Amino acid sequence: MVGLARGSNPTCRTFFAERSHPRVSSTSALRSVVMNRRKMRIQVWPEDQLEWVENCPICNSTIRMLLHSDLTDNVFGVAPGRWSMWRCGGCGSGYLDPRPDERSIGRAYERYYTHEQQRPIADHSWIGRWRTKLGNGYRNALYGTQLRPSSKAGPILAALVPPLRWPADVAFRYLPRSKPGSRVLDIGCGNGDWLAFPKQAGWQVAGVEPDENARRAGSDRGFDIRPSLSDFSNEAFNALTLSHVIEHVHDPLSTLQTCHELLIPGATIFIDTPNLDSVGHRIYGKNWRGLEPPRHLVLFNREGLHRALEASGFVDIRFRRRFYPLSGMQLQSRLIASGIDPFSDAAPACRAPKFTASELLEATFSKKHTEFLTVTGRRAPS
Numbered sequence: 001m002v003g004l005a006r007g008s009n010p011t012c013r014t015f016f017a018e019r020s021h022p023r024v025s026s027t028s029a030l031r032s033v034v035m036n037r038r039k040m041r042i043q044v045w046p047e048d049q050l051e052w053v054e055n056c057p058i059c060n061s062t063i064r065m066l067l068h069s070d071l072t073d074n075v076f077g078v079a080p081g082r083w084s085m086w087r088c089g090g091c092g093s094g095y096l097d098p099r100p101d102e103r104s105i106g107r108a109y110e111r112y113y114t115h116e117q118q119r120p121i122a123d124h125s126w127i128g129r130w131r132t133k134l135g136n137g138y139r140n141a142l143y144g145t146q147l148r149p150s151s152k153a154g155p156i157l158a159a160l161v162p163p164l165r166w167p168a169d170v171a172f173r174y175l176p177r178s179k180p181g182s183r184v185l186d187i188g189c190g191n192g193d194w195l196a197f198p199k200q201a202g203w204q205v206a207g208v209e210p211d212e213n214a215r216r217a218g219s220d221r222g223f224d225i226r227p228s229l230s231d232f233s234n235e236a237f238n239a240l241t242l243s244h245v246i247e248h249v250h251d252p253l254s255t256l257q258t259c260h261e262l263l264i265p266g267a268t269i270f271i272d273t274p275n276l277d278s279v280g281h282r283i284y285g286k287n288w289r290g291l292e293p294p295r296h297l298v299l300f301n302r303e304g305l306h307r308a309l310e311a312s313g314f315v316d317i318r319f320r321r322r323f324y325p326l327s328g329m330q331l332q333s334r335l336i337a338s339g340i341d342p343f344s345d346a347a348p349a350c351r352a353p354k355f356t357a358s359e360l361l362e363a364t365f366s367k368k369h370t371e372f373l374t375v376t377g378r379r380a381p382s
Contacts, residue, residue, distance in 0.1 A: 053086075059093070066086055071083040085299075092304050095297060143201045185237045188208065190209060195207055206225070242269075247298055260312050266381040274291075315380045334354070
């Protein structure tokens with residue numbers, strides 16, 4: 001299990017706090033990546049390092065249909081092999097079969113963004129300064145931060161125009177306001193970028209990250225980051241988050257059940273993950289950025305994720321609104337469809353299809369077809 005590092009800083013300038021990615025900055029570097037991608041597509045994943053998945057990892061059904069075949073690592077270009085994704089006839093979830101086993105999956109993460117600390121880009125225009133003040137005012141009022149400069153108009157504007165607050169709420173992962181001793185655990189925390197958010201709001205923070213380099217980078221910043229969930233087996237938390245992590249684990253149900261056990265009664269869980277029923281997947285197919293084989297082992301739709309959380313004991317399951325990731329997912333999917341490294345500054349204009357206005361509206365406001373599934377739940381009060 002390796003989680004995506006969240007690259008938003010608590011002092012980001014707007015309500016819209018999303019992650020940036022490291023990029024290939026030269027033509028020669030791009031050429032090297034492209035050549036490496038071609039090489040990876042020719043190679044195969046060693047058969048003795050594969051495992052076969054006969055039943056759906058979410059509902060255990062054996063009824064399925066082939067969703068995609070001949071998938072390759074067209075995102076980072078480091079993992080060899082061709083992969084098949086199947087769609088469960090019971091819950092609608094998607095899963096790779098066969099897939100890398102737990103001992104070998106680390107090979108697929110050799111070029112992965114869990115180490116670099118992301119830094120915000122300052123906007124010193126008058127509009128940028130007001131965005132900062134309004135956004136900080138909202139965060140201070142709702143989450144208990146003490147960000148400056150701020151404006152008391154922030155929470156008022158957010159109440160009047162709810163979509164303005166969605167990205168800020170997602171950035172804080174819908175945490176409740178902290179109380180003395182409140183603890184939050186971020187699973188797949190990378191180098192700990194996101195942990196700065198709740199820490200500034202008064203939370204005691206900790207993280208799980210199996211990647212040694214990322215874990216060391218986070219520990220150097222003073223965060224309590226351990227390699228496995230089992231390292232926290234005797235502890236309890238008021239909140240637990242998995243941002244772009246659940247799709248990476250071999251046994252999502254077992255992971256969610258362990259999360260449930262770590263939470264005190266009434267505590268919250270937050271999950272963010274690509275949506276298999278998204279507009280982007282419908283348009284770009286096997287070139288959709290959210291597929292990312294073979295690192296994404298299980299992909300959910302709304303029904304499958306709800307079923308997994310319910311089966312793990314969670315209650316008050318709520319799917320949350322968000323819309324900002326759409327443009328980034330579309331751009332990267334278009335680049336992938338054109339055979340271009342989606343993280344390259346040297347990428348030329350691509351000719352893959354763009355979203356229409358109706359598709360943009362559907363991807364933003366529909367309940368079932370957003371690019372990401374953003375969901376919260378609770379352990380039932382005792």
